Amino acid sequence: MEKIDEFFKQLTLGRKPINLYEPIYYTLSQGGKRLRPRLVMMATKLFDGNAETALYPAAAFEMLHNFTLIHDDIMDDAPIRRGQPTVYRKWNGNIAILSGDALATLALQTMLNTPARPEITLQLSKLIGQTSAEICEGQQLDLDFETRGDVTLDEYVTMIRYKTAVMLAGCLKAGAILSETSPENQEHIYQYGINLGLAFQLKDDLLDVYGDGTVFGKKIGGDIRENKKTYLYLRALQNADAESLSVLQHYFSSINFDEDEKYQAVRAIYDRLDVRSQTEKQIAEFVRSAMQELEAVHVQNDDKKQIFKDLLIELSQRNK
């Protein structure tokens, strides 16, 4: 991933106007998991593509991801990201809007510069375009859910598919496209990515309630405090008897409760309604689907798939 860092540095460091490119460099140089470039490189290796070429889509998707973070942080009024002030707070809203716009453009330009045959570069660019559109749709659904009382579990899964899973899937497909593997392989690795992403997000929802705060890296119960309609909450609503329902609705009607009291009360209801094991079961189903898609991928040497199985385990069983 040092090459990615070098790439970002060259693209933004010292570039003018400073107030546009400094927030971009600030965001990109914070690191984070770099999960998206890692997925592009993994798929490129699986399908015997060119790792040098893959740097472009790898960087492009990481930039697209960071663009969404900059804009989401404005919309969520979020003060901290990766332990640092958000662009929105460190600079201001206008600079966060504009540097986000510029970063989205840089992501596109990077993809368009992928040194491959024009057909391939065009396919990759259409992929990042589609991904970007779906992420906007997912974010809008998320915003819509805030004020809706009738969100279903299916709608929730659709929302996280767009907001989270399509980008992970897109990264894998990018590696498959540039390696010029078959359309079937492209589709199977994409669907592996979708299921990986869904499992990943549900695990996130689970850790927010049942994680160990000292390991998780952020405070437990944040979703409950903020009345976030997570998979656990929607599952609880679905299972709830009249009494549990009334307690849940009481606590999710305001953010002005004692934080710990609210967390303990909601968690007690989740426990009673068996929400934890049902969420774990759903995660296991997504993991199983991902494994099936992975098996359907045709490559000469099936040992090369091991790293994809390891990643599934890593992300779905993580404690942080």
Add this chain to the structure above:
Amino acid sequence: MEKIDEFFKQLTLGRKPINLYEPIYYTLSQGGKRLRPRLVMMATKLFDGNAETALYPAAAFEMLHNFTLIHDDIMDDAPIRRGQPTVYRKWNGNIAILSGDALATLALQTMLNTPARPEITLQLSKLIGQTSAEICEGQQLDLDFETRGDVTLDEYVTMIRYKTAVMLAGCLKAGAILSETSPENQEHIYQYGINLGLAFQLKDDLLDVYGDGTVFGKKIGGDIRENKKTYLYLRALQNADAESLSVLQHYFSSINFDEDEKYQAVRAIYDRLDVRSQTEKQIAEFVRSAMQELEAVHVQNDDKKQIFKDLLIELSQRNK
């Protein structure tokens, strides 16, 4: 332009999530001058390109333009655009950020779908990518200028080049690229567009002070009221004696003056410092440069250039 309207309708009307696509349809269906699609079609006709194919870049640039308006209106806290409430005011800031992001993505996707050879579609997409990056830079310069007291005329021209002229030039170049005319022709029509855009913006600055409010369509003196550092203001600063300078600085230090008093006082200084004729002279220079670039374009029948000359006259001599 009915085809463009039909295009926009199909792309956005009734699409979900409603809260994402309704503001986009709202913005695109307001019309406006449709100058950008017109430029794409003009260049396509000049270079004997395919008008059906040109609809894609024409629509893409108009969408990119409208995306910038949606985000600029948030940054400027603007209540009204084209006589209607801005997206930011009619919905809210979050929806304006997100529907702007989605519209920028739609613009890109439309360009990527241009039905041409992959090399050509890729060139067109790189062009809209570059245009988008430069517009972000121009907008950032504009924001930076608000708090700077030492902006030069050259810096101002650089800012409007990026913020306004590159998109007009990009539209013309798009028509040239898809018509597969020579690189020299592409460059000359691009530079024609740059000079057209610079003349267009300076005329806008001029009309804000010397226009006829009943014809101009918006209230005269808005730039003065908002302390906008226009070409006229910067030219006045350059020309000013100590007394004029002190009056100008006094009035540009706050927005809490009686609107009419401030306008009359500033205009009197502009008059005294000969700012109007100097601005007109600068516009005439840009028009002359544009004409030269147009002459350097090689086409079989020079009569086809007439419409470009007419447009220059139309935009640089307009009263609204």
